[in-house]
Every structure is written in C-alpha cells, then in structure tokens.
Amino acid sequence: MSYTFQVVALGTVILSIVSAVIGSVSVIKGQSLIGDAIGHSTFPGVVLAFMLFNIMETYILVVGAMVMGAVAFFLIQHITHESKISLDSALALILSGFFGLGMALKSYVQGHSNYRGTQGIDDFIFGQAAYILKSDVYLIIVTSVIGLLIFFMFYNELKIYMFDHIYAKSIGINIKKINVLILIMTLAIISVGLKAVGAILIVNILIAPTVIGQLWSNRYGVVLTIASIVGAVSAFIGTYVSTAFTGIPTGPAIILALSFFVIVSMLFSPKGFISRMIRNKRLGGAL
16 A cells, blocks of 8 residues: 555556557567567667766656667667678677676776766666656656557557558558557566666566467457556566565566466467367377
8 A cells, every 4th residue: 555656566567568469569560579689779878868868867768768779779770781691690799799888888987987876777677566666657658658649649540550551561551660660668667667677677568468478369359458467466566576575676576477377378268288289189089
C-alpha cells in the first residue's frame, strides 16, 4: 500500500503494456535483435547527455538515448546495405561496440572530479524502480500514449506490413514511412524505459510478451491482448520484488517473472511441449 510503490508500479505496468504492443511488430517481422542492439546502443547516449549537461535529469538523458539509438539503427542499415557484412554480424558489432563505449564513458565520468552525482547512471544498465520519480512516470505515460496513438492510427497498414511486406508495397503502403514510425515508437519506449528496466534487459519486455501470446493464439488481436496482460502482470510482480527487497534491480526481477510465463506457455499452451506430446500420443493410439 506504499504510495511510492504505487507510483513506480503504475509506471512499469504502463511501460510493459505499451512495450508488448509495439514490440509485437519487430517480433512478427523477425527483427527482434534490432531492438536488442538499439537498447544497448542507447546507453552511451545517456552518458554523453550527462557529460554535456552535467545533470541527472531524465528528460535530457532520454533525448541522448534516442539520438544514439537512432545513430545505431542507421549504422546497422548502412552496414548491411553497403557492405557484405550480414545483419547478424552488423547487430553484434553495433551492440557490443556501442555498449562498450557506454561503459568506458561511464567509468570516465565516475572517476572524474568534474562530474558529480553520477551514481544514478548505473540504474540505466539494469534498471532500478526504487529511484523512479513522479516526473519519470509522467514521461512514461506521455510517451506511451503517443506510441499507442501512432500504433492504432496506422494499425491496418502495420498489420499488412508485418504479415505480407510485398503485398503492402503493391497496394501503395509507404514502406519507408512505416519503418520510420516503427523506429520512432521503439526508440521512444526503449529510452523512457531505461531507468526502470535497464539497457541490457529492456528488449525482453518488447519480445517476451509477444512470444507468449503467439504460443497461445494465431490471431493477432488475441496475441496483443495476451501479451499486454502478461507484460502488465510481470511488471507488477517484478516491481514489487524490486521495491520490497533491497538490492534487487527492477529489470532482472521483471524479466524473471516474464521468463516464468514463457516457460509455462512453452509447456502448457496449445503449441507447447506437453500439448504436442498428448496430441502425438492420441494420433499414435488412433493409428
């Protein structure tokens, strides 16, 4: 019943619901690892923004994260289109390179006397709900509302684009515009969620809920509903554990809750191992 917990839980639950919805686009398109690379690449943007303004203000750090995430995305596109390097290799190079840069910059500012109040930077690696402020929650809410508005305004175009890229192009859907919209939504959600979940694990709340939804249904609307519910429940559980027990970061706690639901779904869903075993036995008995 703590007021602080209620504020933090509200922020992480909303973040997880919107992440599940927006993340479904990348999962269904088979581009989940691009979100992972962008998530890791936002961290040096956070540190650089702090170095430029020398203030631990979430709004400023989020802008830095979005700028660096966009740079990483366009570098991935340039490398894959202008060279013989494969997408997997480009993702690995950008992810490790940018995150390594972020860690190096973090070590520099924490060891430099000109920068004070640097302890909060560590929260952007693994996330820490206990230090989320009202202003952070307001930022999450505003960004989430904008992200959902964009998603549902272009819902039909996004759905066609996800399931049949060639058909979408043939009927006149602007593919470049859709790609930009997906990038903006993904970048915005990743950036505002860094403080709660962390750069390393933010991609999991974009991917895992949709994976769970797909194990239970083939209908996109049902997948979105299941993904949103599971994301919200996992965020609530993870935030509670993080807030109630000292020293447990929010990101890992939420991901552990999500992982539990993934395992349960892999075992007991209609597409799960146990269900398949039962069907195989029935077919074997019938033969």
